Amino acid sequence: MLEPVRTMLLRAENIRMAFGGFLAVADAGLEVAEGEIVGLIGPNGAGKSTFFNCLAGDLKPSAGRVLFEETDITEASPEAHAALGIGRTFQVPATFEEMTILENVMVGAFLRHPREKEAREAARRALALTGLDRLAEHKAKSLGTPGRKRLGIARVMATEPRLVLLDEALAGLNPAEIRQAIELVRVIHRSGVTLVIVEHIMEVILTLAERIVVFNEGRVIAEGKPREIVNDPAVIDAYLGRSHARRAHQP
Amino acid sequence: MPRKPIIGWLALAAVLIGFPLVFTGAYYEQLAAFVILSAISASAWNLVGGYAGQVSVGHAVFFGAGAYMPLLFYKLWEASPLLGFPAGIAVSVVIAVVIGVPTFRLSGHYFSMATIAVAELIRILVSDWDFLGGAIGLMGPATSRGWWDLVYRSSVPYYYIFLAVLAVLLYITHRMERSRLGYYLRAIRAGERAARSLGVPVSRYKLYALMLSAGFTSLAGSLYAVKFGFVDPGSTLGILVSVQMVVMAALGGAGRLLGPLLGAIILVPLQTTTNTFFGGAGTGLAFILYGGIIMLLSRFEPGGLLELWERYQARREARMAKERALVGAGEDHAA
Numbered sequence: 001m002l003e004p005v006r007t008m009l010l011r012a013e014n015i016r017m018a019f020g021g022f023l024a025v026a027d028a029g030l031e032v033a034e035g036e037i038v039g040l041i042g043p044n045g046a047g048k049s050t051f052f053n054c055l056a057g058d059l060k061p062s063a064g065r066v067l068f069e070e071t072d073i074t075e076a077s078p079e080a081h082a083a084l085g086i087g088r089t090f091q092v093p094a095t096f097e098e099m100t101i102l103e104n105v106m107v108g109a110f111l112r113h114p115r116e117k118e119a120r121e122a123a124r125r126a127l128a129l130t131g132l133d134r135l136a137e138h139k140a141k142s143l144g145t146p147g148r149k150r151l152g153i154a155r156v157m158a159t160e161p162r163l164v165l166l167d168e169a170l171a172g173l174n175p176a177e178i179r180q181a182i183e184l185v186r187v188i189h190r191s192g193v194t195l196v197i198v199e200h201i202m203e204v205i206l207t208l209a210e211r212i213v214v215f216n217e218g219r220v221i222a223e224g225k226p227r228e229i230v231n232d233p234a235v236i237d238a239y240l241g242r243s244h245a246r247r248a249h250q251p
Numbered sequence: 252m253p254r255k256p257i258i259g260w261l262a263l264a265a266v267l268i269g270f271p272l273v274f275t276g277a278y279y280e281q282l283a284a285f286v287i288l289s290a291i292s293a294s295a296w297n298l299v300g301g302y303a304g305q306v307s308v309g310h311a312v313f314f315g316a317g318a319y320m321p322l323l324f325y326k327l328w329e330a331s332p333l334l335g336f337p338a339g340i341a342v343s344v345v346i347a348v349v350i351g352v353p354t355f356r357l358s359g360h361y362f363s364m365a366t367i368a369v370a371e372l373i374r375i376l377v378s379d380w381d382f383l384g385g386a387i388g389l390m391g392p393a394t395s396r397g398w399w400d401l402v403y404r405s406s407v408p409y410y411y412i413f414l415a416v417l418a419v420l421l422y423i424t425h426r427m428e429r430s431r432l433g434y435y436l437r438a439i440r441a442g443e444r445a446a447r448s449l450g451v452p453v454s455r456y457k458l459y460a461l462m463l464s465a466g467f468t469s470l471a472g473s474l475y476a477v478k479f480g481f482v483d484p485g486s487t488l489g490i491l492v493s494v495q496m497v498v499m500a501a502l503g504g505a506g507r508l509l510g511p512l513l514g515a516i517i518l519v520p521l522q523t524t525t526n527t528f529f530g531g532a533g534t535g536l537a538f539i540l541y542g543g544i545i546m547l548l549s550r551f552e553p554g555g556l557l558e559l560w561e562r563y564q565a566r567r568e569a570r571m572a573k574e575r576a577l578v579g580a581g582e583d584h585a586a
Binding site: 056058077078079081082083087088090094095096097098099103106107108110111114116119155156158159 | 429430431434435437438441442444445446447448449450451452453
């Protein structure tokens with residue numbers, strides 16, 4: 001069966017990131033097609049978070065470049081990324097604590113809707129999408145970890161992005177919360193948003209991602225469909241361990 | 252429910268408009284005028300220090316620019332001090348850009364440090380500059396040549412002018428709270444990194460807030476100059492002027508519409524009393540008073556008195572709801 005031809009949305013080429021003498025990312029690249037869900041995995045310290053921050057504009061790589069629809073955005077600021085349609089969430093949800101949940105989301109909505117009334121309506125839509133609408137008038141600080149992660153997603157969705165970079169959106173959640181969060185990611189994907197997900201929880205990446213990129217020691221060591229990745233000897237050595245590979249083989 | 256805030260606003264307006272009619276006498280009138288003037292400068296500070304969370308400790312430089320300009324216009328050309336008002340605002344906005352553009356790119360306390368440094372530098376320069384009267388300062392017109400001189404014997408006309416300016420400033424602030432600028436400033440205060448990720452041009456919006464704040468602080472300085480008819484470096488450019496704005500806003504509630512007004516209503520009479528009792532030693536006492544307030548606030552109530560009140564209200568409502576639920580349960584049992 002032929003795969004439908006998809007346009008390239010994001011491309012990172014030969015990214016290298018050094019902090020003083022420490023090389024966090026040696027040489028890494030990534031291509032993301034419109035409509036894809038790409039997973040970024042790797043052991044702690046593999047450089048995937050640094051790479052991720054280079055994609056989001058939070059870090060400027062020492063070498064290499066990042067293209068969004070063939071426009072060079074390597075030097076662009078985080079706010080310029082948002083304006084272009086690249087949203088991101090944070091591993092530790094940086095909610096605006098003293099503002100209500102609705103107001104938090106409105107900050108994102110103002111990007112496309114400068115008038116307060118329209119921003120409020122757009123924010124309400126994002127809250128409905130993420131299932132937070134009932135809590136709209138509560139302060140953000142009243143939320144627990146799952147709620148905060150959800151708010152982070154609602155906020156970025158209010159910026160009406162084409163690509164969302166999810167930074168460990170599921171870390172710190174219990175199994176039931178993870179199932180709900182996975183469902184939320186699927187809803188967002190179905191709404192037409194392309195996703196790049198950094199995640200530690202292997203099962204999550206295997207269920208969600210269409211394609212997985214594996215990092216180790218600042219380099220991409222494997223790339224492919226989830227089934228290919230769990231069988232890749234290099235990946236098994238670096239990250240998964242033999243037992244996981246066996247489990248993945250079981251039907 | 253929607254009627255309640257309007258009643259509150261009308262009551263506040265009635266009290267402020269009626270105050271000089273009830274409390275007559277030069278002492279009360281002067282005190283009331285000074286309360287409103289302090290509320291203007293603290294509310295202006297609040298735009299950048301409260302809402303945007305960029306704590307300036309050098310707002311005296313804007314206050315001073317506003318205070319000197321009208322009297323400089325009078326000294327040079329015997330012009331109406333009113334003509335100096337826009338000049339003061341223009342100078343202040345330029346200084347705001349000069350301070351803001353380099354420091355707002357950096358995060359942390361660079362901005363606070365830069366504001367102190369610039370304000371002290373300018374105070375020292377002005378003290379040594381004969382063109383601006385040096386350490387002695389400048390005088391305004393002694394007697395009124397017409398309404399445009401804004402010279403009145405009584406404090407009451409000044410009180411109402413100040414009150415009108417405060418009303419305009421609070422109205423603008425209120426509108427800002429409900430606009431993109433207001434939301435962006437609060438987001439910047441809460442977390443710059445997250446704000447940027449949502450498309451907020453952080454340095455640009457901080458600069459807008461500082462420019463707006465500088466303009467209104469300058470206006471407060473100009474009003475001070477026409478009211479007192481004389482300015483000198485110590486009373487308009489000194490660090491105490493800046494600290495006073497910070498403490499008033501923080502005491503009432505920084506980043507809240509009425510916080511600075513509440514702070515001014517409490518602090519100005521307190522300060523005037525200490526000055527009356529201790530005379531020349533009062534200046535030093537003000538520092539001790541401000542230091543004490545800053546310590547108490549940062550230890551017990553960083554949100555200021557308005558937040559304390561809100562929390563008390565919330566607790567009371569929760570308790571009443573609980574009592575109602577208990578009474579309801581009791582009735583069920585009886586039935």
